[in-house]
Amino acid sequence: xxxxxxxxxxxxxxxSEYQIWLRREHDDSLTVGMTDISQTIAGKILHVRxxxxxxxxxxxxxxxxxxxxxxxxxxxxxxxxxILEGNIEVLENPVLLNxxxxxxxxxxxxxxxxxxxxxxxxxxxDEAHEGYCRRARDEDIHCQRKVR
Amino acid sequence: MSxxxxxxxxxxxxxxxxxxxxxxxxxxxxxxxxxxGAIMASMDVxxxxxxxxxxVRLMQRGVAESFAAxxxxxxxxxxxxxxxxxxxxLHVCQPALPGYKIDEDNDLIEEVDHVSRASVLADLVLRSxxxxxx
Numbered sequence: 001x002x003x004x005x006x007x008x009x010x011x012x013x014x015x016s017e018y019q020i021w022l023r024r025e026h027d028d029s030l031t032v033g034m035t036d037i038s039q040t041i042a043g044k045i046l047h048v049r050x051x052x053x054x055x056x057x058x059x060x061x062x063x064x065x066x067x068x069x070x071x072x073x074x075x076x077x078x079x080x081x082x083i084l085e086g087n088i089e090v091l092e093n094p095v096l097l098n099x100x101x102x103x104x105x106x107x108x109x110x111x112x113x114x115x116x117x118x119x120x121x122x123x124x125x126d127e128a129h130e131g132y133c134r135r136a137r138d139e140d141i142h143c144q145r146k147v148r
Numbered sequence: 149m150s151x152x153x154x155x156x157x158x159x160x161x162x163x164x165x166x167x168x169x170x171x172x173x174x175x176x177x178x179x180x181x182x183x184x185g186a187i188m189a190s191m192d193v194x195x196x197x198x199x200x201x202x203x204v205r206l207m208q209r210g211v212a213e214s215f216a217a218x219x220x221x222x223x224x225x226x227x228x229x230x231x232x233x234x235x236x237x238l239h240v241c242q243p244a245l246p247g248y249k250i251d252e253d254n255d256l257i258e259e260v261d262h263v264s265r266a267s268v269l270a271d272l273v274l275r276s277x278x279x280x281x282x
Contacts, residue, residue, distance in 0.1 A: 049156065051156065052157060053156070065190040067187060070221075070222050072190070073186045074190030086156065091155035
């Protein structure tokens, strides 16, 4: 499913600005990644660093930092969680976030208050699709998943 | 890449002050402080950028929108906004404003957090872990 060429996965959970996606895993951990919109805005990603496993992160305290040629900043975090692991494949080859943003996850975290409570504030399904398309359309974002 | 490269962050929280004296006359010096500030803020560093001397012109309405650090590059205002989104605090030096005919009530961009006296800069420098100047 796409909007302005921006890939969208209806089974995932999204923040209200569609910066990150979350996926519930079988062990009730959460996987965190960047959306196609975010990787497009960032440009070619050159460096990723994740908080060390075991670190407690409060809402507003980033899970990871990203550097591209024209942008540096956080992978935002909206939940109280503990870092479980970073994706070593992405840490060693960050441009995977550009080429395959929904497979190239960044980190896995454990939500302190449980996964159901954590996901309550996120959007999914048709509602997320509508908002995702609205952002792409309103900001005239046309996604590219090739390495620039 | 070697296996001993450390991809993980575990720095303690620190405070860093960036003293920004460069302005539109040296455009190539006007993006890095914001890029560096953004990455440090996203690493849980408390980052303050204090604009003084020609640096105050970057906080003047219309100026940072008008130029880039390199030809056809991203405008300085966009670097400023990235830094703000990451949590950087922006101070403008009040004593420097009259020299550039900048009215603190009408001429500053909305991204400015504080119009501060030199004593604020002194306090920031004295309590910070590191000071960087551009």
